[in-house]
Amino acid sequence: MKLKKTIYAVGAALALSGAAHAADEVNVAFFLEWATPNQVAKVEKLYDDALGVPVNWTNFDAGTQMTEAMLAGDIDISYSQGLAPFINAVNANAPIKLVSIAVQYPANDCVVRNGEGIDKSNASELEGKSVAVPLATMADYSFRMMMRALDVDVDKINVVDQVPADAAVSLADGAVSMACGFGADSMAKMYEVGTRLMTLEDKEAAGIISFDVVSVTETFAQENPEMVKTFLQVTEESNMAFAADQSKIDVIAKDAGLSVETTQNQMSEFYFPSHAEQLSNYFNDGGLASVAIGVVGGAFATPENPALDDYSAVIDTSFME
Numbered sequence: 001m002k003l004k005k006t007i008y009a010v011g012a013a014l015a016l017s018g019a020a021h022a023a024d025e026v027n028v029a030f031f032l033e034w035a036t037p038n039q040v041a042k043v044e045k046l047y048d049d050a051l052g053v054p055v056n057w058t059n060f061d062a063g064t065q066m067t068e069a070m071l072a073g074d075i076d077i078s079y080s081q082g083l084a085p086f087i088n089a090v091n092a093n094a095p096i097k098l099v100s101i102a103v104q105y106p107a108n109d110c111v112v113r114n115g116e117g118i119d120k121s122n123a124s125e126l127e128g129k130s131v132a133v134p135l136a137t138m139a140d141y142s143f144r145m146m147m148r149a150l151d152v153d154v155d156k157i158n159v160v161d162q163v164p165a166d167a168a169v170s171l172a173d174g175a176v177s178m179a180c181g182f183g184a185d186s187m188a189k190m191y192e193v194g195t196r197l198m199t200l201e202d203k204e205a206a207g208i209i210s211f212d213v214v215s216v217t218e219t220f221a222q223e224n225p226e227m228v229k230t231f232l233q234v235t236e237e238s239n240m241a242f243a244a245d246q247s248k249i250d251v252i253a254k255d256a257g258l259s260v261e262t263t264q265n266q267m268s269e270f271y272f273p274s275h276a277e278q279l280s281n282y283f284n285d286g287g288l289a290s291v292a293i294g295v296v297g298g299a300f301a302t303p304e305n306p307a308l309d310d311y312s313a314v315i316d317t318s319f320m321e
Helices: 003-017 038-043 046-051 063-071 083-091 120-126 138-149 164-173 184-193 200-205 218-223 225-244 249-256 260-267 275-282 288-299
Strands: 026-031 055-060 077-082 096-106 110-113 130-133 158-161 178-180 194-196 209-217
Touching: 026 046, 026 063, 026 225, 038 046, 038 225, 038 249, 046 055, 046 225, 055 063, 063 077, 063 083, 063 209, 077 083, 077 096, 077 138, 077 225, 083 096, 083 138, 083 209, 083 288, 096 200, 096 218, 096 225, 096 275, 096 288, 110 138, 110 184, 120 138, 130 138, 130 164, 138 178, 138 200, 138 209, 138 288, 164 178, 164 184, 184 194, 184 260, 209 218, 209 225, 209 288, 218 225, 249 260, 275 288
Parallel strands: 026 055, 026 077, 130 158, 130 178
Antiparallel strands: 077 209, 096 209, 110 178, 110 194
């Protein structure tokens, strides 16, 4: 596999730039139960080799926690942070920037507990009931979009803020009528006791799509631009290598805390757009990301943290060029 050779070349070029060692380590946030090709580079320390410094990876339960860690100065780069948590953060003037798309995937599921007698045809019966949702995440975005598509008044639902693992327990125990979430194991537990409110086809027909982003703190991006560019390059090379050869799926599965079968099933629904695709189809005028960012910005706006008039100020695609 030529991944390692290419990454070493990137690292050498970075070292020659003179900016490689502005930071003496890089702290990156990621999710467990969220299998992505770059976990091979993570495990094999190809990021460390290319960046020339130790790369420390910390797993989080939600993108909102990633934001808090970035604001606290504990995380420099969040890999696969949900678009919704990112938007919530920048609506609140958090000093972070979106630098690329990490992965596009079907919108997160909401699962109705068996025996509730509720499906998409009578979803309004969720009004007055309790639903577990990890607030300000892409699962929350998906929940809101589904409720909008099915003409359900979210204000009449008792929304319980729970991370997916806890939401799965609440659904099984009957503490909530529906739970929304992400993560292969957490969702598998929900599916054991319930049924999807909307199928993949239903969500796509309603225009509900999701993607996660790579975000960085403004300080790190300003002080270490070549490191950000190299991080994205290593990630790009990892995606390309996996597309050509899935022989290291077991490495990804182990690092994600999943079985190989679960990892294969999860990744079969993931799409990792190249930098060229992102620049031409996602961040162009009217592109997938450009439109979605505006939609999510409005969906999560509050009187205290209104949507931005223009989100271009919090997006910097130059690191992919």
